[in-house]
Amino acid sequence: MNIQKTTLAVASATLAAGISMAAWAEYETLVEMGYPAPQEGELVHVPPTMADLEEADLHPELKQVIRRGYDLFTNTQQLRGENVFNDMNCSSCHLGEGRQPFSAPIWPAAVTLPNFRGKNQHVNNLEERIAGCFAYSMNGTPPAYGSDDMLALSAYHRWLATGAPVYPDQPIYGRGFPAPERPETLSYENGEALFVENCAICHSEDGSGLYEDGEYVFPATWGDGSNNWGAGIVRTHTAAGFIKNNMPLGQPLSLSDQQAWDIAYYMTRQERPQDPRFTESVDQVLEQFGPTFHKHSSYGDVREHDGHRLADHANWGEKGDIVPWNVGQGRFENLED
Incomplete structure (x- = not known):
């Protein structure tokens, strides 16, 4: 069954307290597939589609820019060698x-956003x-701000949020x-x-x-x-969540919880390019980010079967x-003053 078709047919449907029958119909198939039902008080938003963009009352140039954003999101490899240095697209993880919920x-x-982010310990827009x-998931260097x-x-991103409230005070389904x-x-x-x-x-089999x-x-x-090693999905719980809810492709929720976690554990204990926050050693990265980000990853762990220390390269x-x-760019360093 095509999750995208069943969840995105209604454009810009947003509910904050309770769920209308129209919105529920779009999420009913998700529930039938085994996903949890939206709970009362959750924010349920069905983003507009690119087809909706054609009918939207927006300036033609804005539509062109949104289309360009969609093109970059779904084919980020066109920036290979400039901003992207691996085999990923944005849509590789954000299906x-x-x-997709x-x-x-x-x-x-x-x-x-803007909001505080623990990964770099300051407010991010x-x-x-x-x-x-770009810096972590794409193992690259981002396009310049602006x-x-x-x-x-x-x-x-903002087009997909059309109709959703800013800074919602309820959990997002x-x-x-x-x-x-x-x-x-x-x-x-x-x-x-x-x-x-x-x-x-x-x-x-070699993960390539x-x-x-x-x-x-x-x-x-x-x-x-x-x-x-700095990407969010190298954290075992994040990988397990992605696998459980989305993999194998076309067969979401077909793996047991134990299976999803075991696959995630295996995958996140394989080597990959170094965390760009690395400057001196694995221990230096762990001293800075072990209590926060890397407490959920295998970074610096010694692998059981061969004694290899992960990320020690x-x-x-x-x-x-x-x-x-x-990476390492500070924000509001003199705010207290």
């Missing part, structure tokens, strides 16, 4: 063109949040990659076997992804073509020694 839909960023995805490409991506409850124990060996059985057909005739088809799950992937300009 359904960034609209339980696949980190991107419209919430447009209505909840929408452009800075997008820039972080540039044409950054403006286009921001415009696409389908936001992020909600993880199932973590089992008592996780198995690397079981995760490897499950990956080969369920994931390798698209992502290859799939290309056909030189064209990108499915992303790498680890290695130089994947996201680096100076491999930056295709990016080489390019340092993303936004």
Whole structure:
């Protein structure tokens, strides 16, 4: 069943307290597939589609910019070698063109930012949040703030948020990659076997992804073509949430909670390019970010079966020694004064 068709047919439907029958109809199929039903008080928003954009009462040039943002979001590889240095598109993680519930839909960023972000310990706006995805998930360096490409991506995010309230004071239905409850124990060996059985057909047994005739088809799950050690999805619970809710592609919720966590554990204990916040050593990164971001990842762990210490390397992937300009950039350092 096509989640996108069943959840996005109604444009700009937003409910804050309770759910109307019209909106419920669009989410009923999700519930039938096993997703949790929206709860009273949750914000339920159905983003507009690109087809809706054609009918929207917007300036023609704004429509062109939104289309450009959509194009960049779904084919970020066109920025390969300039801003992207791996095999990922934005839509590799944010499925359904960034609209799909339980696949980190991107419209919430447009209505909840600026806000404080623990990852870099300061208030971020929408452009800075997008820039972080380039630095970590794309293992790249972002377009400049205010540039044409950054403006286009921001415009696409905001278009998907059409009709949603700014700074909502209720939880957002389908936001992020909600993880199932973590089992008592996780198995690397079981995760490897499950990956080969369920994931390798698209992502290859070595995690390198799939290309056909030189064209990108499915992303790498680890290695130089994947996201680096600073990307959000290298955290085991985030990967487990993505896998449980979205994988295998076309078969969401088909894996048990234990299976999703074991696959995530196996995947996130494979090597990938270095965290761009690295300056001296793995221990230096852990001293700064171990209590926050990396307490949920395997960064710096010693792998059980071979004694390899994860991320103890100076491999930056295709990016080489390019340092993303936004990493380590402070904000409001003199605010207290």
